[in-house]
Amino acid sequence: MRFLIKYSVFIFALGGLTNILHAQEQPGNTESTFDKYEVFSPLFMTGQANAYHSATGNPGPEYWQNQANYNIKATLDTINHTVEGQVTITYINNSPYKLHFLWLQxxxxxxxxxxxxxxxxxAGDRNGVHTFTNGYDLKKVAIKMGKNTQAANYLVSDTRMQIRLxxxxxxxxxxxxxxxxxxxxIPEHGKDRMGRVKTENGWVYTLAQWYPRMEVLDEVDGWNTLPYLGTGEFYLEYGNFDYEITAPANMVVVGSGELQNPKDVxxxxxxxxxEKAKNSDKTITVRSLDDVKADKHLKADSKGMLTWHFTINQSRDVAWAASKAFIWDAARINLPEGKTALAQSVYPVENSGQDGYGRSTEYVKNSIELYSKEWFPYTYPVATNVGAHEGGMEYPGIVFCDYQSKKGELWGVINHEFGHNWFPMIVGSNERKYAWMDEGFNTFINDVDTKEFNNGEYDHEEDLQSIAGRLFNDQLDPVFTVPDVIHNQQNLGVEAYYKPGTALKVLRNTVLGKDRFDYAFKTYIKRWAFKHPTPWDFFNTxxxxxxxxxxxxxxxxxxNNWKLDQAVEDIKYVDNDPAKGALITLSNKKRMVMPTTLKIIQENGKTETVNLPVEIWMTGQEYVYNYPSTSNIVSVEIDPNHEVxxxxxxxxVMxxxxxxxxxxxxxxxxxxxxxAIGGRKKLENVKDISEIMSANIRGTAITITTKKKSPDKYMMALDVPSFNQTVLKYVMNGDNVSVMSRGQNQELSEEQKEAIKKSTTIFPELQYVSSDYxxxxxxxxxxxGEKLNVVQINTPDGEYIKDYFNVDSGLRIKQEVSKDGNTSVTSYSSYQDVNGILLPFKQMSDIFGQEMELNMKEAKVNGGIDDSEFE
Structure with missing residues (x-):
């Protein structure tokens, strides 16, 4: 499924919404002090191995899985928007058990x-039902055991069917x-996984979950009968598929696998x-816009229909799409050992230019070539991208992507959806329970692929050190959570996609190194290709x-939802002599541990990087590293490359x-x-202040307006003029507090409202000398060359601040703020007098790894802001 959590870059560039909405700790998630016995307990992996799933990570000597082969004939009725079909499933019981009943999806x-x-x-949710249907109309259910065919004794329960043998x-x-x-x-919005959308030249139908399918029977959960709710995806048996789709003759039909009757259709x-495309590294047009408008088709049957015949082997599912609006192009995919496959795209004219689907086949081809080279060869003869109305959805050999996506977004969704052909199409994990084993692993390989594609055309290097607030905030569930239990779509984006993907990146870059990680990861893929691994099989491998x-x-x-906070606590010298060595005290302040990389710079110009293993924390929360210095140390920095x-x-940094x-x-x-900025008396007499600042983030101009009025009124609005939209707005008026993001009101707890109230003081520095700070x-x-006094401030609501003040002028030059894993660094300059108060008219901010220059367009002090501004 498409990456769900699309955090607005504008919101994160400011950092405010994240801090506020994460201000309240969830019950049960309160951090305790570091416990080495808990972290390094030897009992973690015990009790998970057996004859089916071994402690080595290999399938056990008695591992088995059943098989389901499908023969399907279906007809698309474009008048009534229905599918009518017959499926015959040959179910092979490879288990050691007699089966008295079967379960289907x-x-x-x-x-x-x-x-x-x-x-x-x-209804309005991504996984909600936008328009209801009657579901499956089952006209006949029959079974054949041996030579006997008879009506089945069956029971339908929600999205499941039991057949009693x-x-x-x-x-x-x-x-x-x-x-x-x-x-x-056919629903129009099929939970963003299938459905239909009307385009300029006709309906585009994307059909998935379009036939009854076998549930998985395994040695872990028995019959896997979790219902299909929406967030939890799929868990399916492997088998061979032979299917025919009958559709109006003027339509193009594409599907999982290979077309068997091209001469007929x-x-x-x-x-x-x-044929040209199969031998071309460049995209070849198969069906142009002129062909679409000419409504070309072959001789149809007496009902004006054509039947398209496809097969695919060793697959867990099939999906297909049909439309008379499809432009169609294709190119060759070059696979390891001289093998090839076909990349192809079908899409409507609405986004057919080179900034859109004109490059779709190029993206498909490169995605699969890179994955095949890096991890495991692609296993199907064709890879098809369909431009449709789904945000992004994956099936074996075919994906559905938003037909309006362009440029980097289009690359991202194609690359992500085809990455799923490795997880879970090749490595068949249980998506219904462990979304992170497909979405998270896929997110990781997406990043590897994107760095390589076209010399990093769409790669944006991320500062991992700055994203802890997104990964470790208290509102998140552990990654090891059933996706429908997570429920919240933004949290799902972190827990199923972003956090496990980042975890693998950290494991590769910081813990194991590329060589060891890649060998182990490829071993996991090879061992469990076309099988059903559990999380423990991955861990053990x-x-x-x-x-x-x-x-x-x-x-x-x-x-667990543990956090990482490593710190440099102290630097001393042996016998107070730098030439005898330095004693550098490090601490691990939270429950998570990691190896520790130090960058040490000495006064003599020597710079050294030291890699300390995770075992240093077996000694406890503090570790003293004896560094063989020869001169004074200028600085010690943990994780200098910001990889953790x-x-x-x-x-x-110390x-x-x-x-x-x-x-x-x-x-x-x-x-x-x-x-320096006006004096305590003047500051205390400021009743209101308003500022309008402009900034530019990745080429997009934004405007930030803030208004404060004593004693309890505050408003902040972030506007994007090119969108003609306010993407974020806070308003506080006494006890009434609201946050609106992209037109949607955000629900706030009382604790979160209090956090906003505390953050809206006009001059918080006036309170620093109180006992609460x-x-x-x-x-x-x-x-x-500028001497700065460095002051550390710990606020009552948990902010950690370092302020840097010019020794002579007293003005603040820089401020570093950290709270709940969200960090910002801001430099201040160009102070100007506004009604007797000095305000910085230029700010340079680095927030969540995003640099941003803010320039004051307008500032007013005691301008008489009307109360209506806070309604």
Whole structure:
């Protein structure tokens, strides 16, 4: 499924919404101090191995899985928007058990008003039902055991069907047939996985979950009968598929696998163009816009229909699409060992230019070539991208992507959906329970692919150190959570996609290194290709193949919502002599651990990077590293390349400071600043202040307007002029607090409202000397020839602040703020007088790794802001 959590870059560039909405800790998620016995407990992986899933990570000696082969004939009725079909399933019982009943999936029933999914998800939700249908209309259900065919004794329960057998299906290779005649109405919005959309030249139909399918029977859960609700995806048996789609003769039909009867359904020209494409690295047009408008088709049957015949082997599912609006192009895919496949795209004219689907086949081809080279060869003869109305959805050999996507977004969704052909199409994990085993692993390989594609055309290097607030906030469930239990779509985006994908990136880059990680990861894919791994099979394979006990890693990243906060606490010298060595004290402040990389710079110019293993934390929360220094240390920095998320990167760096002159304290420095910008009396007499600032983020201009009025009124609006839209707005008026994001009101708890109220003081520095704040003068630092007093402030609501004030002028030059894993660094300059108060008219901010320059367009102090501004 398409990457769900599309955090607005504008919102994250400011950082405010994240801080506020994560201000409240969920019950049960409160952090405790680091416990080495918990982190390195030897009991984590015990009890998971057996004869079916071994402790080595290999399938056990008695591993088995059943098989389901499908023969399907279906007809598309474009007048009534229905599919009518017959499926015959040959089910092979490879298990050691006699089976007295079978379970099948009837996913179309989720679109009924009385379905469980309809009760769980509201109509407007991505997984909600936008228009109801009657689900499957089952016209006949029959079984054949041996030579006997008879009507089946069956029961339908929501999206599942149980067939009760007249006699047991014997174990170890016995088979039987199930034949079902059925029909269903095609919903327009099929939970963003299938459906139909009307385009300029006709309807585009995308058909998935379009036939009754077997449930999986395994040694882990028995029959996997979790209903199809919406967020939890699929878990399916492998088998061979032979299917025919009968559709109006003027339509193009594409599907999983390979077309078996091109002479029956394609023109001579189309067949010739496809042959050219099979031998071309450049995209070849098979059906042009002129062909679409000419409504070309071959001789149809007496009803004006054509039948398209497809096959695909060793697959877990099939899907297809049909439209008379399809432009069609294709190219060759080059696979390892000289093998080839066909990349192709079908799409409507609305987005057919080179900034859109004109490059779709190029994206398909390159995605699959890169994945095949890096991890495991692509296994199907054709890879088809369909431009349709789904945000992005994957099926074996075919994907449905938003026909309006362009440029990097189109690359991203195609690359993501075809990455699913590795997870879970090749490695058949249980998506219904473990979304992270397909979405998270896929997100990881997407990033690897994107770095390589066209010299990184769409690659945006991410500062992992700055994203801890997104990965470790208290509102998240552990990654090891059933997706429909996560429920919240934004949280799902983090927990199923972003966090596990980042975990693998960290494991590769920081813990194991590329060589060890890639070998182990490819071993996992090879071992479990076309099989059903559990999470423990992945954990055990990575442990064994990489030669590392990674229990501490799996516990921190996957099993629990732990946080990482490593810090440099102190630098001392042996016998006070730098030539004898330095004693660098490090601490692990939260429950998660990681290896620690230090960058150490000495006064003599020597710079060294030291890699300390995770075992240093076996000694406890603090570790003292004896570094063989030869001169004074200028700085010590943890994670200098920003490869690890850390909830407070501000304490990752220690720069030994000069002592402040006698009599200079944190309090005197703060008072100096207050006097420099106008004086305490003037600041206390400020009743309102308004500022309008402009900025530019990745080429998009934004405007930020803030208004504050004593004692309890505040408004902040972030506008994007090119969108003509306010993407974020806070309003506080006394006890009434609201947050609106992209036109949607955000629900706030009382604690979150209090957090907003505390953050809206006009001049918070006036309160720093109160007992609620902890302030400390760290010393004097020389930056670019400018002497700065460095003051540390710990606020009552949990902010960690470092303020840098010019020793002479008293003005704030820089501020570093960290809270709940969200960090910002802002430089201030160009102070100007506004009604007796000095305000910085230029700010340079680095928030979540995004640099942004803000320039003051307008500022007013005591301008008489009307109360209506806060309604």
């Amino acid at each position: 009837l996913d179309q029933n989720t679109f009924r008003k009385d379905s469980r999914g309809s009760q769980l998800y509201p 007249p006699e047991a299906l014997e174990p170890k290779g016995q088979d039987m047939e199930i034949t079902i005649d059925y029909s269903f109405k 394609l023109t001579d020209y189309e067949r010739n163009q496809l 990575m442990n064994s193949a990489a030669g590392e006990d990674l229990g501490w890693f799996w516990k921190g990243w996957f099993m 998320p850390d909830i407070n990167p501000l304490n990752n 720069v030994p400071l000069m002592d402040a002159p006698e009599g200079v304290t944190a309090k005197t420095v703060i008072n100096h600043y207050i006097e 902890k302030i400390k003068l760290l010393g004097v630092q020389n930056i670019n």
